[in-house]
Amino acid sequence: MALSRHLHKVNACMPELPEVETVRRGLQPAMEGSKIVKAEARRKDLRFPFQKDFIARLEGQTVTGLGRRAKYLMADLGSGDVLLMHLGMSGSFRVLEGGHNDTPGQFHHLRSEDRAHDHVVFHMSSGASVVFNDPRRFGYMKIIARNALEDEPLLKGLGPEPLGNEFDAVMLARSCFNKKTSLKAALLDQRVVAGLGNIYVCEALYRSQLSPRRLAATLATKKAEPTDHAARLVGAIHSVLNQAIKAGGSSISDHRLTSGELGYFQHSFQVYDREGETCQTKGCGGIVRRFVQNGRSTFWCPKCQK
Structure with missing residues (x-):
C-alpha cells in the first residue's frame, strides 16, 4: 500500500x-x-x-x-x-x-x-x-x-458487544428484521452492535462476501430467523476483530499502543483502503472500488460481494 x-x-x-x-x-x-x-x-x-x-x-x-x-x-x-x-x-x-x-x-x-x-x-x-x-x-x-x-446517556441504548456471548446470528437477525437501511449502515448503528466502525465493517462485509448496499433486512427471514448471510457475517465479524486485537489494533489513524508501538493489522486489510487493487478472493479477479456511503468511504469488491 x-x-x-x-x-x-x-x-x-x-x-x-x-x-x-x-x-x-x-x-x-x-x-x-x-x-x-x-x-x-x-x-x-x-x-x-x-x-x-x-x-x-x-x-x-x-x-x-x-x-x-x-x-x-x-x-x-x-x-x-x-x-x-x-x-x-x-x-x-x-x-x-x-x-x-x-x-x-x-x-x-x-x-x-x-x-x-x-x-x-x-x-x-x-x-x-x-x-x-x-x-x-x-x-x-x-x-x-x-x-x-x-x-448514563453516553452508554444508554448501546447494543451487544460483538465479541460477547450474546452476539450471534439470531440476535443480529432480530436487530435487522424489517430494517430499511443498508447492511453497512445497520452495522455502524451502535444500537445494533456496539464498537464496530467503518474499517472493520468494510472488512467483515468483504470476508462474508456481502454487499454494503444490501438491505439489512435480508439477514432475517419473514419470521425474524437468521439467514445464512447472518451466520456468515457474525463469523466474519468475530474473525476480523480477534485478528485485529491480536495484531494490536489498526494504526491508520493516530492510535498508538500504550508502549508507543503501532498496531500492524493495517497490513492485513483485505479491502479497506485498497481502491483500484485486485480483489484478494481466490478466483474472483474483481477490482476493489470505493464509494461514499452515509458520508463515509466504503471499500468493496462489486464482483464477489453480493
Whole structure:
C-alpha cells in the first residue's frame, strides 16, 4: 500500500473496538490495583468540560478494574465511581515508568512528540504515570456513579458487544428484521452492535462476501430467523476483530499502543483502503472500488460481494 495513500486517510479515522481493547490491555498493568495518588487536568475541557469535582473524585482512589464497553474505557474506582474515557479522533495514552518513556518497536508513522497536548495525567501508586495526549481534543472523560451507569446517556441504548456471548446470528437477525437501511449502515448503528466502525465493517462485509448496499433486512427471514448471510457475517465479524486485537489494533489513524508501538493489522486489510487493487478472493479477479456511503468511504469488491 502506498504510504501517501495511507497517510491521506489519517485524519478521517476514529479508533474502533480493537484499538480501544489494545489500549485497555496496555494500561491494565499500570492502573489496575493501583491508587491514583495525584491527578492533573491541564486544561478545563477536552471535547466537553471536566466536571467541577473531577480531580477530587479521582485522587486517593484505587482502580479496582479496567474494562471496556464499545469504544469506551471504563476504570472502576474504589469509591464506587467509574471513570469513563473515550479516545476521540486523536487521543492516545502512554505509560511512563521510572522517568522513562518506553517506546520500543518499528514505527509505521512517527509518533507525535508534542507534549503541549498532554492534557490529563494520572500519577499511580505503582510508580507509573499514565498520560492522555489529544491534539484534536475530541476525546473526553467523565466520572459516573456505578449505580447510575444504566441511565448514563453516553452508554444508554448501546447494543451487544460483538465479541460477547450474546452476539450471534439470531440476535443480529432480530436487530435487522424489517430494517430499511443498508447492511453497512445497520452495522455502524451502535444500537445494533456496539464498537464496530467503518474499517472493520468494510472488512467483515468483504470476508462474508456481502454487499454494503444490501438491505439489512435480508439477514432475517419473514419470521425474524437468521439467514445464512447472518451466520456468515457474525463469523466474519468475530474473525476480523480477534485478528485485529491480536495484531494490536489498526494504526491508520493516530492510535498508538500504550508502549508507543503501532498496531500492524493495517497490513492485513483485505479491502479497506485498497481502491483500484485486485480483489484478494481466490478466483474472483474483481477490482476493489470505493464509494461514499452515509458520508463515509466504503471499500468493496462489486464482483464477489453480493
